[in-house]
Amino acid sequence: MSTTPNGLYHAPPVMKQDVYMTLPRQLKQSIPSPTRVPDVVLVAKASAVVPDVTLNDGHKMPALGLGTWLGYNAQGVRERPKASEVQEAVTWALDAGYRHIDTAYIYRVEDQVGRALTDKFKNSNLTRQDIFVTTKLWNDFHGEDQVIPALQESLRNLNLDYVDLYLIHWPVGQYANGTFDARDFVDTWRGMEAAQRAGLTRSIGLSNFNRDQIDRILAVAEIKPAALQVEHKKWASSAGQIPTFTEYAREVAAFAVSFLSVRESLGGLFTPSTLPLIRLTSIRYPIRSQEAINLNLQQPDLVAYCKQKGIVVVGYTPFGSLFYSRAREDAPPPRADDPQLVAIAGKYGKTVPQLALRYLVEIGVVPIPKSVAKERIEQNIDVFDFQLTEEERQVLKSFDRNYRVLPQLKWKDHPYYPF
Numbered sequence: 001m002s003t004t005p006n007g008l009y010h011a012p013p014v015m016k017q018d019v020y021m022t023l024p025r026q027l028k029q030s031i032p033s034p035t036r037v038p039d040v041v042l043v044a045k046a047s048a049v050v051p052d053v054t055l056n057d058g059h060k061m062p063a064l065g066l067g068t069w070l071g072y073n074a075q076g077v078r079e080r081p082k083a084s085e086v087q088e089a090v091t092w093a094l095d096a097g098y099r100h101i102d103t104a105y106i107y108r109v110e111d112q113v114g115r116a117l118t119d120k121f122k123n124s125n126l127t128r129q130d131i132f133v134t135t136k137l138w139n140d141f142h143g144e145d146q147v148i149p150a151l152q153e154s155l156r157n158l159n160l161d162y163v164d165l166y167l168i169h170w171p172v173g174q175y176a177n178g179t180f181d182a183r184d185f186v187d188t189w190r191g192m193e194a195a196q197r198a199g200l201t202r203s204i205g206l207s208n209f210n211r212d213q214i215d216r217i218l219a220v221a222e223i224k225p226a227a228l229q230v231e232h233k234k235w236a237s238s239a240g241q242i243p244t245f246t247e248y249a250r251e252v253a254a255f256a257v258s259f260l261s262v263r264e265s266l267g268g269l270f271t272p273s274t275l276p277l278i279r280l281t282s283i284r285y286p287i288r289s290q291e292a293i294n295l296n297l298q299q300p301d302l303v304a305y306c307k308q309k310g311i312v313v314v315g316y317t318p319f320g321s322l323f324y325s326r327a328r329e330d331a332p333p334p335r336a337d338d339p340q341l342v343a344i345a346g347k348y349g350k351t352v353p354q355l356a357l358r359y360l361v362e363i364g365v366v367p368i369p370k371s372v373a374k375e376r377i378e379q380n381i382d383v384f385d386f387q388l389t390e391e392e393r394q395v396l397k398s399f400d401r402n403y404r405v406l407p408q409l410k411w412k413d414h415p416y417y418p419f
C-alpha cells in the first residue's frame with residue numbers, strides 16, 4: 001500500500017499475467033504441415049492478483065472480497081438461499097482469484113461457503129492458509145459467554161477449524177424473539193477476545209459501530225479491533241467537527257423520544273439498575289446524516305479516523321444505488337449509465353461497477369461486492385490493473401450525499417442503534 005497526497009492509502013495497480021509457453025521444436029515438427037503452429041501458446045489465463053492490506057495484529061487481508069448476503073428481492077422481502085447458488089458463486093470466485101470471502105451466520109449460507117471451500121481444498125492447490133474467511137456474530141448471541149458457542153456453530157457450518165476475522169455484526173442486541181437485549185456490547189467484546197485467544201479466529205472486529213461505540217471498545221480492549229465493516233455514517237455535524245447547539249439539542253430530544261418508546265415497548269426491562277446501560281454520552285456524535293461506503297456514502301473522515309486507530313475499513317454494499325433494479329425512488333445519482341462515469345470507465349476499458357470498486361480501493365476501503373453471476377464475479381475482481389487520476393477521483397467524490405441504503409430503522413429505538 002502506498003499513500004496518496006491526501007493521506008489515504010491505496011493499492012498500487014497489479015498487472016495480471018497470463019502464462020505463455022514456447023513450443024519445443026520437436027513438438028512443432030510433429031504436427032502435420034498444413035496446420036499453422038505458433039511459436040508461443042497461451043497455457044493459462046491468469047486470474048486477478050489482489051494485493052493485501054495488513055491488519056493491526058499482523059495478519060493480511062486481501063484488498064477485495066466476495067460478499068455472500070443474498071439481499072432483498074424487488075418486493076423488499078429477504079431472498080431465501082437456494083440449494084447451491086452461493087456454493088457455485090464462491091467456487092467461481094476462487095477460480096477467478098478471490099481469496100477473501102465475507103459471510104455471516106444470519107445469511108444462512110455458511111454451509112454453502114463451507115462446501116465450496118472444502119471442495120477446493122480437496123481438488124485444487126488451494127489450502128486453508130490461502131483464503132481469508134470472515135463471518136459475524138448475530139445479535140441474539142451478545143452475552144460474553146455466548147460468543148464462543150456461536151462461533152463454534154459457524155465453524156461447524158463452514159467446516160473450518162478457524163475463521164480469519166470474526167465481527168460483532170451489530171452493536172444492537174436482540175433476544176431470539178426479536179425484543180431488544182440492552183446488554184452492553186463491551187461485554188460482547190470480551191467474549192470476542194476469548195474466542196481469539198481460543199484460536200477460533202485469527203482476528204476480531206466490529207460491524208456497524210459508530211465512532212463513540214468504537215471508542216468505548218478501544219478504551220477497554222485488551223485486543224484491539226482489527227477491522228470495521230460498515231455502510232457507514234457521518235461522525236460529526238455537516239457544519240464542522242463539533243455538533244452545533246441546535247444539532248445537539250435535536251439529538252437529545254430524539255434520544256428522549258426513542259428512550260421513552262423503548263421503555264414503553266419493553267415494560268419492566270428498564271429498571272433503575274439497568275438504566276446506567278443507557279449512556280447519555282452516546283448521543284454526543286451520532287448526527288443522523290447518512291453515509292455509506294459507496295459513491296453516495298463516502299467516509300473520508302471515518303476512513304481517516306480508522307486509519308489513525310489502525311483499523312481497516314471494509315465497505316459493504318459497495319455499489320450503493322448504482323443499479324436501477326436496486327435503487328430506491330429517493331436514491332440520489334449516479335446510476336451505472338451516468339455519462340461522466342461511463343466516459344471514465346471507458347478510458348480504461350472497464351465498466352462503471354468496476355470503476356466504483358476501484359475508487360473504493362483507492363480511498364483505502366476494502367470492498368466486498370456480492371454477485372452470484374459468474375461473469376459479474378469475474379468482472380468485479382478485475383480492478384487492480386489501472387489507476388484513476390486525481391481529477392477522476394474528484395468526479396467520483398462529488399457523488400457523496402450521505403445517503404444510506406440500509407438504515408435498518410427497525411432498530412432505531414434500540415439504545416445502541418448506531419446511525
Ligand SMILES: NC(=O)c1ccc[n+]([C@@H]2O[C@H](COP(=O)([O-])OP(=O)(O)OC[C@H]3O[C@@H](n4cnc5c(N)ncnc54)[C@H](OP(=O)(O)O)[C@@H]3O)[C@@H](O)[C@H]2O)c1
Binds near residue numbers: 067069207317323371
Ligand atoms: N456487515 C453488514 O451489516 C453487511 C450488510 C450488508 C452487506 N454486507 C456484506 O457486503 C456484501 C455486499 O453488499 P450487498 O450485497 O448489500 O450489495 P452490493 O455488493 O453493493 O450489490 C449486490 C447487487 O449488485 C449486483 N451486481 C454485482 N456485481 C454487479 C455488476 N458488476 N454489474 C451489475 N450488477 C452487479 C448483484 O446481482 P447478482 O448477484 O445477480 O450479480 C446484487 O444484486 C454482502 O453480500 C455481505 O457479504 C454486510
